[in-house]
Amino acid sequence: xxxxxxxxxxxxxxxxxxxxxxxxxxxxxxxxxxxxxxxxxxxxxxxxxxxxxxxxxxxxxxxxxxxxxxxxxxxxxxxxxxxxxxxxxxxxxxxxxxxxxxxxxxxxxxxxxxxxxxxxxxxxxxxxxxxxxxxxxxxxxxxxxxxxxxxxxxxxxxxxxxxxxxxxxxxxxxxxxxxxxxxxxxxxxxxxxxxxxxxxxxxxxxxxxxxxxxxxxxxxxxxxxxxxxxxxxxxxxxxxxxxxxxxxxxxxxxxxxxxxxxxxxxxxxxxxxxxxxxxxxxxxxxxxxxxxxxxxxxxxxxxxxxxxxxxxxxxxxxxxxxxxxxxxxxxxxxxxxxxxxxxxxxxxxxxxxxxxxxxxxxxxxxxxxxxxxxxxxxxxxxxxxxxxxxxxxxxxxxxxxxxxxxxxxxxxxxxxxxxxxxxxxxxxxxxxxxxxxxxxx
Numbered sequence: 001x002x003x004x005x006x007x008x009x010x011x012x013x014x015x016x017x018x019x020x021x022x023x024x025x026x027x028x029x030x031x032x033x034x035x036x037x038x039x040x041x042x043x044x045x046x047x048x049x050x051x052x053x054x055x056x057x058x059x060x061x062x063x064x065x066x067x068x069x070x071x072x073x074x075x076x077x078x079x080x081x082x083x084x085x086x087x088x089x090x091x092x093x094x095x096x097x098x099x100x101x102x103x104x105x106x107x108x109x110x111x112x113x114x115x116x117x118x119x120x121x122x123x124x125x126x127x128x129x130x131x132x133x134x135x136x137x138x139x140x141x142x143x144x145x146x147x148x149x150x151x152x153x154x155x156x157x158x159x160x161x162x163x164x165x166x167x168x169x170x171x172x173x174x175x176x177x178x179x180x181x182x183x184x185x186x187x188x189x190x191x192x193x194x195x196x197x198x199x200x201x202x203x204x205x206x207x208x209x210x211x212x213x214x215x216x217x218x219x220x221x222x223x224x225x226x227x228x229x230x231x232x233x234x235x236x237x238x239x240x241x242x243x244x245x246x247x248x249x250x251x252x253x254x255x256x257x258x259x260x261x262x263x264x265x266x267x268x269x270x271x272x273x274x275x276x277x278x279x280x281x282x283x284x285x286x287x288x289x290x291x292x293x294x295x296x297x298x299x300x301x302x303x304x305x306x307x308x309x310x311x312x313x314x315x316x317x318x319x320x321x322x323x324x325x326x327x328x329x330x331x332x333x334x335x336x337x338x339x340x341x342x343x344x345x346x347x348x349x350x351x352x353x354x355x356x357x358x359x360x361x362x363x364x365x366x367x368x369x370x371x372x373x374x375x376x377x378x379x380x381x382x383x384x385x386x387x388x389x390x391x392x393x394x395x396x397x398x399x400x401x402x403x404x405x406x407x408x409x410x411x412x413x414x415x416x417x418x419x420x421x422x423x424x425x426x427x428x429x430x431x432x433x434x435x436x437x438x439x440x441x
Contacts, residue, residue, distance in 0.1 A: 009153060010146045011208035020082045020140040027078055028137035028147060031130075032154040034071060035417040036190060041161050041180035043168060068126075068412070076129040079136035086140065089431075093139045096376065097427040099368035104131050106365055107321045107409070110358055114320025116327040123322030126411060134417065138424040144432070145204060145387070147425060152201045152209075155194035159220055162187070177227035185405060188230020189415055192237055192397065194221045200390050232404050240397050248389065258381070258392060259374025300348045300404060306333070306341055307352045311359075318359035321409075325353075346410070350402025354409065366408070369423060370395075376426045384429060391422045398422075 006014045010025060033039045083090045094101050107127050114120030141147060162179035171177050176184040198218040201209055225233060247265060251258045310324070310332045318324075324332060326345045333341050347353045354363050373395065381388045398419040402408055407415035 009150075010142070011149055011205055012142065012146065014142075017142055018140075020085055021142045023078055023082050024137045024139070024141040025146070025150065027075055027082075027133055028141065028150050029154060030071075031075065031133060031137065031412070031417060032151055033157070035412045035414040036154055036158050037180050037182075037186075037414075038154055038158050038161065039071075040067070041165075042170065042178075042182045043161075043165060043180065044170075072126055072129040072133070072412075075133040079133045082136050082140050083132075090136065090139050092431050093135055093424065093427055096431055097369070097372055097423055099365060099372045100131065100135075100423055103362075103365045103369055103409075104128055106358060106362055110318065110321045110323075110362070112320075113317060114323035115332075116323050116330050117320070119327050120320045120323040123411070127321065127409065130412060130417075131420070134420045135424050138421065138428050141428075144425055144428045147421060148197060148200055148390070149205060149208075151193075151421075152197045155190075155197055155221075156217060158190065159194065159217060159224075162224055163220070176229045177224065179224065179228075184228040185230050185232065186414075187228040188225060188233030189401060189405070189407075191221045191225035191228065191230075192233040192401075193394075193414065193418060195225070195237065196390070196393060196397070200386075204386060232401065236397055236400055240400060241393055244389065244393050244396055248392070252381075257374060257378050258388075259371065259377070262374075262396070303341065303344065303348055304352060306337055307347045307349070307356055310336070311352065311355045314359060315355070316359045317361055318355065318357045321357050324356045346406040348404055348406055350406045350408035350410075353406045357409075373423050373426055376430050380426065380429050380433065383433060387429060391426055394418055394422045 003014060006022070006025065009029075014022070030039070104127065107124050111117055111120040111124050138144065138147065158180065162181075165179045166177070170179055172184060177187065178184045179187045179190075181187040181190055195218055198214060198221065202211065202214050202218075225237070247261050248258060250256070251261045310319075319332070325347070329335075333344055337344075347356065351363070354366060358365075373391075377388055377391060398407065398415045401415055405415075407413040408419070410416050
């Protein structure tokens, strides 16, 4: 009875699918639905954040979420069942993306020096469940391209729910639309990803989708992106595809690894900025003021200055995973912060937040994950150029998004889940290529 729906959902004949293939579709669909707020939509308008009491905030951010816990325990059990049925494939995947396994180990070990070991341990176990579940889903899905179609279907549901919230008036006090996502920046990030998925599906699944519906889907998400007035996401929609296209063109022309060339470009821009600052005797805010009207990034510079002070106290290993923001009265921002700093649960910069929880050591391991992604993506560029291009767009989007927002290693945050899927997805494509080469003619 469900087979015709499953056939449509993954655009394939699923009659020959194994149990693991079907479980992978279920796991990935549910994970994407949770991370994109489809399972827990904010249909009614939320209250004013500024009116929140500090005591209620510290209690709310440090306590566990029963639905979240039950959800991830269920995903973990399904993942373990799949792994036990075919452990060799999972082992191959983890060996191929070994820095991700190393990062998971560090997260678990960091609970030993965490400011609040019990909360840190709970969040570290959740991190393990998320990594295992995502890796299991990507490992056992029949065709890795189907992951894109799953993301597209889930985003279509999210779009419909967002349209409903237009009627319920989900606008913040400044008149910006946030839909089911609780903040305009979250909606902006969601719209940004959804547009990328829609455009990619249009290219990779030309015969399996309705192009008229796809056009309406992209147009509606563009409308919601504009209504959110998320400046970061709007800018990234224009900048990132152009940047990836140019760097990919240069990498192919001069036979460089894409990641190496991207790193070199970043370093050159940083060096030129430093030279300009020294030459003009400018503060960084004076330099940014030449290009934007808000060089303080809506007060984020104040948050970043506070974070750097705290990072300096535990620069090598950090404060422990999940043991900086949202640990109740022990949170450094509650103890040492002033004003609105005490009500924050992130630093609006993923790299500073990573340094805060895992220090320079954790940042180094995370950079290893990125380096491995770059190496693996180079192995699929010739045979799968479209997948290569899409994966790099998604990774660069998430990396640049973390300059002003924070999602790296943050539970089931949509941007982090997408980054994870890219890291693991490229490993899966490489393994499939390896198997095809070794297969007898």
